[in-house]
Amino acid sequence: MSEDTNKRELNLTDQMQIRLEKLEEYERRNLNPFDEVRYEVTSDSATIHENFEAMEGKSVALAGRLMSRRGMGKASFADLRDRSGTIQLFVRINNLGEAAYNEWQSLDIGDWIGLRGEVMRTQRGEVSVRVSEYTLLAKALRPLPEKHHGLRDVDTRYRQRYLDLIANPETLDTFRKRSLLIAGIRRFLDERGFLEVETPILNLIPGGAAARPFITHHNALDIDLYLRISPELYLKQLIIGGMDKVYEIGRQFRNEGMSVRHNPEFTMLELYEAFADYHDIMLLTEEMINAQAVALCGGDQVKWQGSEIDLSIPFRRLSMNEAIEEATGIDFNQIETYEEARSLAEERELHVEPHWMRGDIINLFFETYVEENLIQPTFIYDYPIEISPLTKRKPGQSDVAERFELFINGQEIANAYSELNDPRDQRKRFEAQLKKRALGDEEAGFMDEDYCLALEYGLPPTGGLGVGIDRLTMLLTDSDSIRDVLLFPTMKPRFDATAGVE
């Protein structure tokens, strides 16, 4: 036994000490609960509640966690939590026998048990199971959080999510909804002929977005690799390869600040459809989001942090220039040069980065004066070409990209465009990104020769879409922090002198 273990034993609380002694007593009698390997379950709490009339008097076998106990001497009650909900257990010395009943008294809240018994209703009308035999399946050595107030400590809720799930039913509900959302999106896309694919997370060149990447290292190849910031360039290569409609739901990694809306790893849906443009993708996007809201929230009117969000189709549509003009009175169609744009920004004391161009300043105006006010779902379309290096130019307007983003609650939820497919133009755009990088923009893109090569074989006209799944989950679960929709959000290490001793 290591010193570490001894130290931890000295730190045992009284409650843990008592539970440990009970466990050791089981072991002495060759009844170690951790030797149990399976338990045959024939029903669950929800089934019994829903079908009580038919099941009354029938024998059932259940398994779950003991959540509370009410002892009455020679009879007692307990609540069992299983996969489907909670059911009351009624235990009497007459049914169990004296020895087994005394042993039952030594069970602790948090223990896992399997049991057989008869479905019944108590005098007070509570649907219950009269236990005739039971087996301890696992001992909980630590007590659970308090039953009325649940677990409030945010730090503990994030670091020990299992406690949050046990103690706070609304947390379980949020993650159930997240799971259903992702399943619903898959079904929606599969029904429309999309193929789900997987592309590399370890990238030689981090492409498809403007973001700082994580760097890692492959030992055998002795090369640095980047964790992907977007699957875009791979997915478009699959369109080139003839997979007309593809999507990927996966984790992306961006080495940037953390906030109530940003986690270093987050989940994105990206899809690409050949022979479609951004107008088609707009229709698909609103239909997909509307369908998920109806499925998860029972309708297209959704409450989020006190405001009513109207997700009925169609969503509002506004060009970026219209949106800026509406908010500021400035029509950037009339502002043709970088110098004019910059002086407009300076008049308003907005900070302009040295590597910025006219389009970056238009984007700055949008982000400063428009973005946070887009509470109801709004498609903002037609973006400056300089901040859209992978997007097709709008015919007849060489400085405008066929791109839209969807905003809800002032947050970007989706980003989409008609994909740039001219390999000559793409190469120029990459070169422009390299210039930005040289001027100090750490988020600017790299030249991707493999992608340029692929484009030279011909990418058909294609529409592409990215959707932030975490943010969409926040919207549909009324969560105000991304950490509340991530089972295990990124956290700093907790200081612990006994950790990492090995």
Added chain:
RNA sequence: GAUCCGUUAGCUCAGUCGGUAGAGCACUUGACUUUUAAUCAAGGGGUCCUGGGUUCGAAUCCCAGACGGGUCACCA
């Protein structure tokens, strides 16, 4: 990164002006054969986040740090 707030029993939280560390739930012991926040009686349990400082005396005041949360900056 800047700034504000928080950290006290297993959990949820009080803690006044700087003067012996508190409650509810949970736990232990006893009573109780239909309770459901069961009840009744008695009891045990503390690195007051960490390290310094001031003071006769610090959970409390001061400084530094850790972790968490909010806001701003960056970003999706």
